[in-house]
Amino acid sequence: MAKMPDTVKTTLADRVETHQAARWPQLTRMVVRFRSDYAYIDADDNGDIWPLCRLRFTGTADQWGFAIHLASRDAHEDSFLPNGQPTGSPEEAIDCACGLYLGDPTAWS
Numbered sequence: 329m330a331k332m333p334d335t336v337k338t339t340l341a342d343r344v345e346t347h348q349a350a351r352w353p354q355l356t357r358m359v360v361r362f363r364s365d366y367a368y369i370d371a372d373d374n375g376d377i378w379p380l381c382r383l384r385f386t387g388t389a390d391q392w393g394f395a396i397h398l399a400s401r402d403a404h405e406d407s408f409l410p411n412g413q414p415t416g417s418p419e420e421a422i423d424c425a426c427g428l429y430l431g432d433p434t435a436w437s
Contacts, residue, residue, distance in 0.1 A: 332365055332385040339389050340367055340418055347419045351435070352426050367392070369422065371429070379404075380425035386415060394421045396428070410436035 341360045348358040352371075359370040359377065365385040370377050382404040384393030393415050395404040409416045409424050427435030 332362065332367075336385065336389045337362055337367070340383075343418050344369060344422065347422055351419075351423065352430070354430070355426075358422070367418075369418075369425070371426070378429070380429065381421050383418060383421055390417060391415045392418060392421060394424070396425055 337360075344358050344360050348355055352358075354373075356372045356374050358380070359372055361368045361370070367383040367385070369380045369383065371380050378399070379397035381397055382395040384395070386393055394407055394409055396407040397404050406414065407424075408414055409420050410427075411420070423435040427433055
């Protein structure tokens with residue numbers, strides 16, 4: 329696996345910020361943290377921060393492996409997106425996780 333370039337990290341953070349503002353404005357912001365080939369996305373609701381999902385860099389900025397955060401185990405688990413694929417865009421991953429945690433299944437259509 330190729331190392332995640334800094335340009336990909338910057339682009340991902342910008343995409344997450346843009347999508348959060350457009351689709352999930354009820355959240356104050358989303359926080360993106362990087363570790364190795366993973367990007368962790370957390371929701372911030374007026375200082376109350378909780379994990380949403382983990383993205384795995386696949387070598388391209390448009391397709392990421394997806395793992396949902398399971399609050400019951402306080403861990404991430406590789407998962408499928410609503411379209412049945414284990415990889416997708418950052419926006420698809422955010423919508424999947426937010427649809428679950430914010431109780432909005434319309435995010436999956």
